[in-house]
Amino acid sequence: MTKYILGVDVGSTHTDAVIVDENGNFIGGAKTITTPDVTTGIINSMKLVLEKTAINRDEIASVSFGTTHIINAIxxxxxxxxxxxxRIGAPATRSVDPGLDWPEDLRKAVIAGYTIIRGGHEYTGEHIVELDRDGITKALHAFKDMKVDAIAVTSVFSIVNPEHELFVKEKAMEIMPGTPIVxxxxxxxxxxxxxxxxxILNAAVLGVMQRAITALEKSLRDLNLDHAR
Structure with missing residues (x-):
């Protein structure tokens, strides 16, 4: 039995759906209006392309999803x-604030608050200075009081040694359980x-991404396509 891939792209005005076979050959496509709740638009486009191509839903092996919602939000x-x-890197990194060169309206929309704390690593993975663990705890309690939607953590040379970022994640899960940490x-x-x-931008768009993914998952269930991954 031939297997097919169903692709969905949700734009700001239109939602497109296409079906290709396992060799990448185009079978058919459909375009519908993007709806405010996203889910309805996805369902409409999927239904239409399935009707136009007469493909059996059991033959859909996987679903590919794309959206401009994230870039549109920014x-x-x-x-x-x-x-x-x-940011973990004081005192060396205090001369440049987070988001300093961003457009002012974007910075105000995204950054609820920031703190620059002692810590970070050399390029060898050794400590520059010891991490200010009390400072981390105080910052997290302050962000909890501010009811931020997410936490973004950056430490000097964390790509070599992520120890300090991982400590923040551990403390954040204790102090702010359920809050996304990037x-x-x-x-x-x-x-x-x-x-x-x-x-920071990744943390800011987590909610948009989650809503889009939730809409897709609901659409797959409603159309009995949740076997396709």
Missing amino acids: VQRKNLGRVGVI LSYEIGSIGLLERENAT
Whole structure:
């Protein structure tokens, strides 16, 4: 039995669905209006492409998903999470604040607050200075009181030694259980500011990404396509 791949792309105005076979040959496509709840638009486009191609749902082996919702959220400054930013690298990195070169409206929309704390590592993986663990605890309690949506953590040379970032994650799970925590060593490479920027933005769009994924999962269940992964 031939197996097919169903692809869905959710844009700001239209939701597109296509079906290709296992060799990548185009079978058919459909376009519907993107709906405010996202799920309805996905279901409509999937239903339409299945009807147009007469493909049996059991023959759909996998579903591929793409969306512009994340970039739209950043560009439009909408639906972004408020992020508590922790940079580990004082005193050396205090001369440049997190988000310093960002557009002012983006910085205000995303960064709820930040702190720069003693710690970090050399390129060899050795400590620059000991981590200010009490400072981490105080910062997390402050972010908890601020009801931030996520925490973004960046430490000097954490890509060589993520010890200090992992400590923050452990403490955050104790103090702010359920709050998403994004660690820079999992996001970027050597450049501290570039890695920090990517980490903060990743934390800010977690809610948008989760809503899009939840919409897709619900659509697959509603259309009896949840066997396709």
